Amino acid sequence: QKEVEQDPGPLSVPEGAIVSLNCTYSNSAFQYFMWYRQYSRKGPELLMYTYSSGNKEDGRFTAQVDKSSKYISLFIRDSQPSDSATYLCATGGFKTIFGAGTRLFVKA
């Protein structure tokens, strides 16, 4: 079992839709949870991070962590074509462990 599991997609949605991206993790000791966005042929960039359980909102993006079920979510409201990218969840802090990434396509 991988330490971080993520559905690779692809996920295709119309512009304006609400997108839900999810991951599960196995190690209950993890405290930091991150989402990275990666455009084609670019390096990943940090989108959001949360510490422990709870929600964090930044504009159209909301990150959610449920430590009781070891579940990480990223919600994108009013999705735009510019959101088309691969989204990677990550956890573990130092020596971060990444999910395989979910490819998202937002159609205009």
Place this chain on the structure above:
Amino acid sequence: DAGITQSPRHKVTETGTPVTLRCHQTENHRYMYWYRQDPGHGLRLIHYSYGVKDTDKGEVSDGYSVSRSKTEDFLLTLESATSSQTSVYFCAISEGEYGYTFGSGTRLTVV
């Protein structure tokens, strides 16, 4: 990417040859990392450094070595390249436990 550069951006090499990839940062961050990214596997940690001359192995370190003689430079060497090492290699830096800044990557093809 601002503050971190990788070289070369692309490289084709022959099986059995040594290859060195370079990561250079201008952020003075303590931690530096080398990851490889492959379809279906995501990003996997090869080696990391927590200071000058302080390095340790990651998940997929076999066939790779690293060196960090200066804060700003972290070198990854494939001692004898194999086709299984064809991949995209990313360097990352961080000051603390989370929030990496990644370079633009090096596409390496071993033929």
